[in-house]
Amino acid sequence: MTTExxxxxxxxxxxxxxELMQQRVRAARWFLLPMMIALAVVAGWPLARSIYFSxxxxxxxxxxxxEWVGFANYLQIRTLESGRTIYRGVLADPDWWNAVWNxxxxxxxxxxxxxxxxxxxxxxxxxxFRGRGIVRAAILIPWAIPTxxxxxxxxxxxxxxxxxxxxxxxxxxxxAAPVAWTxxxxxxxxxxxxxxxxxxxxxxxxxxLAGLQMIPKDIYEAANIDGVHPIKQFFxxxxxxxxxxxxxxxxxxxxxxxxxFDLIYVLTPNSAATxxxxxxxxxxxxxxxxxxxxxxxxxxxxxxxxxxxxIYIWLGKVNFDGGAR
Amino acid sequence: MASxxxxxxxxxxxxxxxxxGVDLEVRKGEFMVFVGPSGCGKSTLLRxxxxxxxxxxxxxxxxxxxVNSLAPSKRGIAMVFxxxxxxxxxxxxxxxxxxxxxxxxxxxxxxxxxxEKAADMLQIRxxxxxxxxxxxxxxxxRVAIGRAITRDPKVFLxxxxxxxxxxxxxxxxxxxxxxxxxxMNNVTMIYVTHDQVEAMTLADRICVLRDGLVEQxxxxxxxxxxxxxxxxxxxxxxxxxxxxxxxxxEAFNAEILGIRGEHITIVPENGVWSGxxxxxxxxxxxxxxxxxxxxxxxxxxxxxxxNTYRSGDVVQxxxxxxxxxxxxxxxxxxx
Numbered sequence: 309m310t311t312e313x314x315x316x317x318x319x320x321x322x323x324x325x326x327e328l329m330q331q332r333v334r335a336a337r338w339f340l341l342p343m344m345i346a347l348a349v350v351a352g353w354p355l356a357r358s359i360y361f362s363x364x365x366x367x368x369x370x371x372x373x374x375e376w377v378g379f380a381n382y383l384q385i386r387t388l389e390s391g392r393t394i395y396r397g398v399l400a401d402p403d404w405w406n407a408v409w410n411x412x413x414x415x416x417x418x419x420x421x422x423x424x425x426x427x428x429x430x431x432x433x434x435x436x437f438r439g440r441g442i443v444r445a446a447i448l449i450p451w452a453i454p455t456x457x458x459x460x461x462x463x464x465x466x467x468x469x470x471x472x473x474x475x476x477x478x479x480x481x482x483x484a485a486p487v488a489w490t491x492x493x494x495x496x497x498x499x500x501x502x503x504x505x506x507x508x509x510x511x512x513x514x515x516x517l518a519g520l521q522m523i524p525k526d527i528y529e530a531a532n533i534d535g536v537h538p539i540k541q542f543f544x545x546x547x548x549x550x551x552x553x554x555x556x557x558x559x560x561x562x563x564x565x566x567x568x569f570d571l572i573y574v575l576t577p578n579s580a581a582t583x584x585x586x587x588x589x590x591x592x593x594x595x596x597x598x599x600x601x602x603x604x605x606x607x608x609x610x611x612x613x614x615x616x617x618x619i620y621i622w623l624g625k626v627n628f629d630g631g632a633r
Numbered sequence: 634m635a636s637x638x639x640x641x642x643x644x645x646x647x648x649x650x651x652x653x654g655v656d657l658e659v660r661k662g663e664f665m666v667f668v669g670p671s672g673c674g675k676s677t678l679l680r681x682x683x684x685x686x687x688x689x690x691x692x693x694x695x696x697x698x699x700v701n702s703l704a705p706s707k708r709g710i711a712m713v714f715x716x717x718x719x720x721x722x723x724x725x726x727x728x729x730x731x732x733x734x735x736x737x738x739x740x741x742x743x744x745x746x747x748x749e750k751a752a753d754m755l756q757i758r759x760x761x762x763x764x765x766x767x768x769x770x771x772x773x774x775r776v777a778i779g780r781a782i783t784r785d786p787k788v789f790l791x792x793x794x795x796x797x798x799x800x801x802x803x804x805x806x807x808x809x810x811x812x813x814x815x816x817m818n819n820v821t822m823i824y825v826t827h828d829q830v831e832a833m834t835l836a837d838r839i840c841v842l843r844d845g846l847v848e849q850x851x852x853x854x855x856x857x858x859x860x861x862x863x864x865x866x867x868x869x870x871x872x873x874x875x876x877x878x879x880x881x882x883e884a885f886n887a888e889i890l891g892i893r894g895e896h897i898t899i900v901p902e903n904g905v906w907s908g909x910x911x912x913x914x915x916x917x918x919x920x921x922x923x924x925x926x927x928x929x930x931x932x933x934x935x936x937x938x939x940n941t942y943r944s945g946d947v948v949q950x951x952x953x954x955x956x957x958x959x960x961x962x963x964x965x966x967x968x
Contacts (some may be wrong), residue, residue, distance in 0.1 A: 467803075482897060510736075522720070524716065526714050526716050526718035527718050527720060527721075529685050529712075529714070529718060530712070530714065530718040530720075530780075531720075532704075532705050532706065533683065533685070533705045533706060533710065533711065533712050533732075534684060534706065534732030534735070534784070535704070535705075535706025535732060535735060535736070536705070536731070536732070536735060537708075537735075540735065544731075545720060545722075546720045549721065549722055
């Protein structure tokens with residue numbers, strides 16, 4: 309919709325604007341203005357400040373006494389008299405690269421499973437059956453619960469001493485001894501992934517379902533007469549036609565997953581196995597008094613997400629106007 | 634080529650019975666048209682024949698074999714939908730070839746040959762590389778018909794294929810479908826429409842449906858000349874047949890008189906009835922005069938050429954005696 313409004317002036321200028329068109333362009337600008345102001349205040353300004361701070365030696369207790377240090381927070385290369393070269397800054401910090409790796413791993417696996425499971429749920433919900441409305445509403449419950457609440461709920465369920473999952477596993481003979489799911493480095497990432505997939509699959513399913521409902525039903529009747537097997541119908545008809553919606557859903561989720569904070573903060577605090585870029589940045593900003601370093605990490609995270617989004621839209625030819633036909 | 638027989642076929646959606654016991658035989662190579670007002674069950678009946686819907690009770694036979702539970706793709710049918718139902722992400726060629734590529738033992742050359750033959754028949758060969766959205770409505774409908782032809786079906790099913798086209802295109806496509814039936818000799822065709830003109834011009838036989846039951850089956854001229862109910866009499870023919878009741882009908886020993894506009898003449902004097910002109914329509918080749926004479930709807934008289942009657946003129950009219958249809962109170966013809 310917004311792209312339509314933005315395209316219009318260009319076309320109109322070429323052909324000499326009519327009075328009506330001029331009026332519409334003016335109106336469009338006025339309608340856009342409040343959103344632009346709101347964005348500038350709540351997104352533009354903080355972002356600019358963060359980027360600025362990342363080039364200074366700012367401290368949390370002295371935000372206005374910051375001095376410009378250039379790229380020192382990012383990477384500083386110093387050669388000592390002994391001839392040894394020392395690398396300092398975020399880009400030389402193994403903790404940072406651990407967090408990058410954790411974040412990417414988390415984003416990849418969570419979005420992959422959410423897409424597969426979300427597609428299955430959406431296909432089921434797209435079929436007609438009695439009580440479909442109730443099921444559609446019910447499936448949204450995990451998405452509706454605040455993350456802090458569901459993370460706490462899961463952390464109790466996963467608790468090594470009192471958790472219901474260990475209890476069930478022991479009773480069924482699947483576990484020899486209780487497992488500290490969230491505390492053990494071997495299982496912490498899996499635990500976080502399971503909870504995130506549980507929570508976000510409904511969102512994915514809903515977006516895909518919206519795409520599925522755009523596909524006209526009569527195509528499937530034509531396919532039935534053509535004798536197309538249901539599995540072939542899915543891969544040759546449904547998937548290509550739901551692809552635009554799917555691409556948009558995936559990018560929403562990847563952006564969300566790349567800046568994951570709350571779930572990990574509550575479920576596996578201080579675990580190196582799950583610490584993501586956002587968690588690390590928050591620690592440096594507000595807990596360790598490394599405001600400049602935290603700002604640098606936030607800026608890098610922003611750049612990473614921006615870069616990914618641009619590449620994805622470019623390669624995937626994502627059309628945010630949606631619509632298969 | 635196949636004959637189709639329906640024996641006491643019923644279809645219910647939940648508690649609503651849509652098809653209420655239909656017995657019908659469609660002969661080999663015949664062009665059968667299902668016609669009726671909306672909601673009469675004609676599209677449902679077509680979907681039952683296609684296998685897209687299950688029949689609730691009764692029997693459906695193709696060439697004498699019961700096909701009640703046979704999958705649509707195994708019935709040897711092809712269907713053209715009202716909405717075209719083309720695959721929007723496939724080129725015209727792929728749309729037409731998709732069904733064939735899934736059949737075993739079809740070589741690529743053979744598929745190409747069949748698609749191109751169908752495309753030539755419909756003059757859409759130059760569009761084979763385009764997507765459906767790059768075509769006009771009429772071209773899309775040709776592609777849908779082409780897709781059906783490439784399947785080389787024994788039975789062709791059309792579900793209101795012309796209703797999304799504009800008037801001129803509708804006539805042109807109608808003629809093409811008629812030509813198609815001649816070219817593909819001996820393919821059985823079943824065609825659903827609510828437009829009685831399409832039914833009259835295309836059909837070998839017409840099946841008039843009403844409220845899920847067959848009202849009458851016959852050739853277009855049989856239905857026109859010997860309708861077996863007031864419903865069929867009113868549905869077939871344009872302009873609609875005039876119905877006259879009351880004392881005028883009693884004079885002919887009937888409850889209702891049916892007389893078509895083309896079977897009434899305006900006479901200078903000694904007419905059977907008289908009426909006041911309320912409206913005239915000049916179509917060039919013929920013209921209609923609407924008369925107010927106390928009937929439920931105005932009586933239409935169809936005249937050759939144009940006419941010069943004006944509203945308010947009082948005229949005398951006479952029906953052609955051998956063209957009068959007499960019906961009893963139940964709406965059935967009196968022999």
